[in-house]
Amino acid sequence: MFLMTDGRLGSGLVSSSAEEAWRGTTADERARQRRDQLLAAGLGILGDGGAQALTVRAVTRAAGLSPRFFYESFADRDALAIAVWDEQYAEVAELVEGAIAEAAEDFASRIRAALLVVARWLEERPARGRVMLNETLADPLLRRHARRRLPELVLGTMVASVDPVAAAALRPEEIQLTVTALSGAIVNLFLEWNAGAIDVSADYLVEAVVEVATAGLERLLRT
Structure with missing residues (x-):
């Protein structure tokens, strides 16, 4: 389970609303969308709490994605921090x-x-x-x-x-x-x-x- 950005508990799987949003898109497009979500979440966390608050768990919770999707785009937390900066x-x-x-x-x-x-x-x-x-x-x-x-x-x-x-x-x-x-x-x-x-x-x-x-x-x- 993980905490969604709206305070609801999620299962770690993609929600039905996300599935609806991704319907008709290619696998690469979905991966890019998820990467953008993680970057946006990373920027928000870095901007609010600084680098010490930036963790894989915090980012995936803020993005509403499971950890497996994090590693689809980034090798680790440091890679995300640099990507946000870049x-x-x-x-x-x-x-x-x-x-x-x-x-x-x-x-x-x-x-x-x-x-x-x-x-x-x-x-x-x-x-x-x-x-x-x-x-x-x-x-x-x-x-x-x-x-x-x-x-x-x-x-x-x-x-x-x-x-x-x-x-x-x-x-x-x-x-x-x-x-x-x-x-x-x-x-x-x-x-x-x-x-x-x-x-x-x-x-x-x-x-x-x-x-x-x-x-x-x-x-x-x-x-």
């Missing part, structure tokens, strides 16, 4: 790319658009901030996994926002130093803001980060 990273990276593409061509406009879409994304669902910010710093597994990914996102955002000719002239070691510093500053600002420690609007926060990023770029261009 899904959120891919989502925000796509939003950033789209925001830059639609913004004016100057650096400040592109960085502002990218940061604002991140802030709105975090505001829309607070669990995202817990996963991408708090747990990425607190949980050893996620910290190791995200060690290069977040700086890569900052680097990609900056490169996409800078004039290609100017970007080509920058020295790799200077880029690495600046991006590493900016990544730490930006992540910490969003972390404190998302936690309510910095009581300002998203627009105000973004303008502050734009100033930091612009100063970093100016330093790069002077080297």
Whole structure:
């Protein structure tokens, strides 16, 4: 038996309502749907209780699935945690790319658009901030996994926002130093803001980060 998300006890088997929902779908489609359910449950648990609350049992209960369906998609709890993180990273990276593409061509406009879409994304669902910010710093597994990914996102955002000719002239070691510093500053600002420690609007926060990023770029261009 297991506890369904609505408080009812389940048998560990697929419910008749689930069978109705899956009727007419292929085995692969059903597997993808179950994987999506587990990812959604994993995000909710990570966002509410942190990495320590993420267990196979908790996730399958929240998803309303039996443990055998968990192992259909994930090797273990760690694999799910990384998959949840990667899904959120891919989502925000796509939003950033789209925001830059639609913004004016100057650096400040592109960085502002990218940061604002991140802030709105975090505001829309607070669990995202817990996963991408708090747990990425607190949980050893996620910290190791995200060690290069977040700086890569900052680097990609900056490169996409800078004039290609100017970007080509920058020295790799200077880029690495600046991006590493900016990544730490930006992540910490969003972390404190998302936690309510910095009581300002998203627009105000973004303008502050734009100033930091612009100063970093100016330093790069002077080297």
